[in-house]
Amino acid sequence: MCCCCNNEEVRVRFAPSPTGPFHIGGARSALFNWLLARKTGGKLILRIEDTDRERSTPESEENIKAALKWLGMDWDEGVDVGGPNGPYHQMERLDIYKKYTDQLLAEGKAYYCYCTDEELEEERQSLIKAGKMPRYMGKCRNLTEEQIAQFKAEGRKPTVRFRVPADKQILVRDMVRGDVVFDSNNIGDFVIVKSDGIPTYNYAVVIDDALMHITHVIRAEEHLSNTPRQCLIYDALGFKQPTFGHISLILGKDHTKMSKRHGATSVDQYRQLGYLPAGINNFLALLGWAPNSEQEIFSMEELVQEFSMDRVAKNPAVFDIDKLNWINQHYMRQLDAEAFFEAAKPHMIAAGYMTGAEEGEKLAWLKRVVATAQEHVSYAAQIPACVEMYFNDEFDFENEEAEAVLKAETVPTVINMLLEELPKVENLDNAAVKALFKQIQKGTKLKGKDVFMPIRVALTGNQHGPELAAMVPLLGVERTAKRIKASLAKAGVEL
């Protein structure tokens, strides 16, 4: 049961064209469809709209399917999984479209157009010049047999145009926009079959959605203006119209459509940066949909539970990477140690901090090192920078202020005590280091800061960083001592 259908099984679809990297906006469209299907116990169909032969590639299709799977969205019918309404690639459905085209042609609802690109362009230009809207004026609407024979003799390959009825109000019932009315007089006879015999988007999408028994067409807002054309075809073919739901676009920071300029735009880029599916889904869901509560963090299960089309917003949303980072960080912290290490691995390898072939003690050490980053990163690609200090014994002071810390007169006392006591510690772990620091504090009667900060700077060159008690055991006695001595020497401090 849902708000927009009377107990009829909900059948939604995601129908991308495989013409490039899978865009984050596409992922959101897919997510909303998936959520509605799962929420209502309906079906999600995955159809590939590959009629643009210039730009469609098999790699892109694979990329889309892989991204959907990675995000945790499965489909009930469609490419790869099959189903009773296939095939699910449009290029494999050409004979189906042909049948309906013949029907429209026979009924006079469509006609062959022999205009050449040049003629069309000429018409456009003259209309623009006359200050009119450039649209096809119906030159080939009523061709005589002789004219047709003539064009054929010239070897012209015709397109098929849909005969748009005049003076018709076209009502689009939209779940998110409400009722939107269009005037057919603003629509020129549009091409439904290209001269190479392949249908155009506006035509194929109608036949497919109808034949696949799609009940709800949820897609990006850019398609809203095309919907009246599609409605005309539904009617001409005697198909029942689905319920539409046009969700708003995702914009970049400067309020223009998301593009490369805005940073990562494809799902794959986010995957490679080490974002988590849960984080991306959660973030995308909140872009254009709001729960009926103050909750911000949603698992996929919770989203399915809470999602509803009537809480989908109409206004476009700006993609806010800071919020994505915040959400993703939440999920990073939730990972168990093993999963976090696996997430870190490719980035650690890329940074040259490991090979992936480590085992035994070395591997255990790496895991402990990586674990120190878990609370601090938003996505996995940030991990190497976060643990860099464990791999690099050569470093400079971050600034003069840091170096100055080592010149305080109490520093030699603190450091000498540390260097003397450190090797004596058995079982060097977090607690032991803490105990040792406390002992130094007591012995020197210094404030915590005067003990910790010089050690921190001497050990890392930095005034900021992870907890010292966690770092020392990972570095070990030898490296700790070596680093501290080197730093003091560099700062010209005598011990």
Next chain:
RNA sequence: GGCGCUAUGGUCAAGCGGCUAAGACGUCGCCCUCUCAAGGCGAAAUCAAGGGUUCGAUUCCCUUUAGCGCUACCA
């Protein structure tokens, strides 16, 4: 140009005729703390403009403005 959609803080947004106009991210401050992060507490910050309708408009209507989309033998 025509048609269409949209308009609450910097961002995501709740609101669906009467509220001190939620909440979150970010920002800033305080607490915690060796530092950073996390966490806790708190602050600043919003109804695009102008007309109506109404006892009363953020909310309904109109106009303007702005952004976006469509207007392809792309999808």
